[in-house]
Amino acid sequence: MDTIRRLEQIPVSRFHYKLLVLTGLGWLFDAMDTGIIAFVLPVLAKEWSLSGTQMGFIGSIGLLGMAIGAVLGGMAADKYGRKAVFTVTLLMYSIATGLCGVAWNYESLLVFRFLVGFGLGGELPVAATLMTEYSPPARRGRFIVLLESFWGVGWLAAALISYFVIPRFGWQMAFFIGALPALYVFFIRMGVPESIRYLINKGRHAEALEIVSRIERLAGIEAPVQPAATSNADLTNLTEDKIAFKELWTGKFAKRTIILWIIWFGIVYSYYGIFTWLPSLMVQQGHTVLKTFEYVLIMTVAQLPGYFSAAYLVDRIGRKATLAGYLAMSAVSAYFFGQGGSAEIVLLWGSLMSFFNLGAWGVVYTYTPELYPTRIRAFGSGWAAAVGRFGGILAPTIVGYMIAGPQGFSHVFTMFTGVMLVVAIAVWLFGEETKGKALDEISK
Template sequence: MDIIRRLEQIPVSRFHYKLLVLTGLGWLFDAMDTGIIAFVLPVLAKEWGLSTAQMGFIGSIGLLGMAVGAVAGGLAADKFGRKAVFSITLILYSIATGLCGLAWNYESLLLFRFLVGFGLGGELPVAATLMTEYSPPASRGRFIVLLESFWGVGWLAAALISYLVIPYLGWQMAFFIGALPALYVFFIRLGVPESIRYLTDKGRQAEAIEIVAKLERLAGVDSSAQPAATSNVEFSDSSGNKIAFKELWTSRFAKRTIILWIIWFGIVYSYYGIFTWLPSLMVQQGHTVIKTFEYVLIMTLAQLPGYFSAAYLIDRIGRKATLAGYLALSAVSAYFFGQGGSPQSILVWGSLMSFFNLGAWGVVYTYTPELYPTRIRAFGSGWAAAVGRFGGILAPTIVGYMISGPQGLMHVFTMFTGVMLLVAVAVWLFGEETKGKALDEISR
């Protein structure tokens, strides 16, 4: 039995949950940083006298960094390993977040936010790829959605930091707290193994066999009768040649690449357009900063059951149905949220929008790395994420211009409703189902 087949037949064990927590904490710190800037913006706008267009560009510049970082990080992870890139990108965005607290003007903050985005963009697809390559096929969807659920916890942490820190110690302290994740790299170095598929693809068979044998012992699997074979169909095209962008557009992968880019562009456009602006939009509607933070904190709590429900459904009804359904329901919620109304109505529709939008995100991070083989998995995932970040670059700036017009709130959320519905239809009509399939079976 080959080494990859042995890896896939290891039952879910303590190791898988440990890896989930270790990669998930990195995900949490990513979200915490992304969330902090959303809560800082309304305070910063008042202190620095920023226009809505300038506020939108602060959100967009981080997404530009994420687009560049996603491509560079994915390429580096396929060349130098998942573990090393995961660690380096975490250090980069943590230090850059601390520097944001030292920003002395608008231009310096833009520079530091670009660096933060570069680190974030490089880490996210790499962490998802690493978890994907270790998860058993039957439960892979559940594990990746649970990994993505740490994003909701990170946003919750950002909301709590903003609520408890910014009004009393200033926005700078929120950024300084966001620099602390750099210390977490030491735990990654000790607790996260390199991807077996990456090691096998690079000809480092002895290391791969040693790790798999250890995992089998931990799971109580008797591997004494298993020969140490080292080949696998997924790696039959792995010659060590330079990874090329054109591989994403071969007849084998072109359709997958197109649908993934559509999904990523639409979901990132809607998410960052909505949630980067959410605190500022509510302040503009007449709510106090403290009350706004309270409302957004409640909406953020709704993300967690959204993730958990998607984790339950994804390996039962499949990737396509879960993703299309959650996007469509998020679109409906966004429409009614944009109609305004009472605080109770805003809370209900805002919470439902948060529930379904973040549940959809969990499915996207599951689905993307499944559609490419090992040698270009992080690279392909990184490019999909990068295209999505361009959607995120556009959205905050477009919202900044739209919100200043009459009935701006309604028009903004009607736009997001249309975008999410279009993506839901594209997934349902053209998406490829991957539920329950081994990675090498999908990527053929």
């Protein structure tokens, strides 16, 4: 039995949950930083007298860094390993977040936010790739959506930090707290193994076999007496180490790349356009900063059941149905949220929008790395994420211009409704179902 087949036949065990927590904590810290800037923006707008356009640029510059980081991080992960890039990018964005706390003016904050984004962009697709390559095929969707659910916990942490810390200690302290994940790097180095598929693809079969044997022992499985033979699947692409962009556009990968880029652009455009601006938009609607933080905190809590419900459905009804359905419902919720109303109505539709939008995110991170083979998996995922980040770059700036009009709040959310509906239709019509398939089977 070859090494990859042995890995895929290991049942869900403590190892898988430990890896989920270790990579998930990195995800949590990413979200905490992204959430903190959303809560800091309305405070900075008053303190530094920022215009709507300047606020939009603060959100966009981080996403520009994420786009570049996603491409370079994905390329580095396929060349130097998932674990190394995961560690370096986490350290980079943690330090840059702390530097945001000492920003002395608008321009310096832009520089530090770019560096934060670069680290974040490099880490996210790499963490998802690593978890994808270790998850059993029948439960892969659930594990990746659960990994993404740590994002919701991170946003909740950001909301709590903003609610309790910013009013008392200032916005700088929120950034200093966001730098603490740098200490987590040591746990990653000790507890996260390198990807088996990456090791085999680089010809490091002894290391791969040792890790698989260790996981088998943890799961109570007796390893084969004879050393595992190297299969043809294990040797795939060992003769060519150079990663080329054109590979994403050859054969069936071209269609997959197009649909992934559409999904990523649309979901990132809508997410960052909505949630980066959400506290500021609500303040402009007449709510106090403190009351706004309370409302957004409640909406953030709604993200968690959104993730868990998507985790339940993604391996049952499939990637396409779950993703298209959650995007469509997020679009409907965004439309009614934009119509305003009483505090109760705003909270209801805002919570539903948060529930479905973040559930859809979990499926996107499940779906993306499944569609590429091992040697370009992180690279292809990184490019898809990078294209999405350009959507995120545009959205905060476009919102900054749109809210100047008398019906700006309503028009902003009508726009996001249209974007999410288009993506939902594209997924349903052109997406490829990957539920329950082994990674090698999908990429053939």
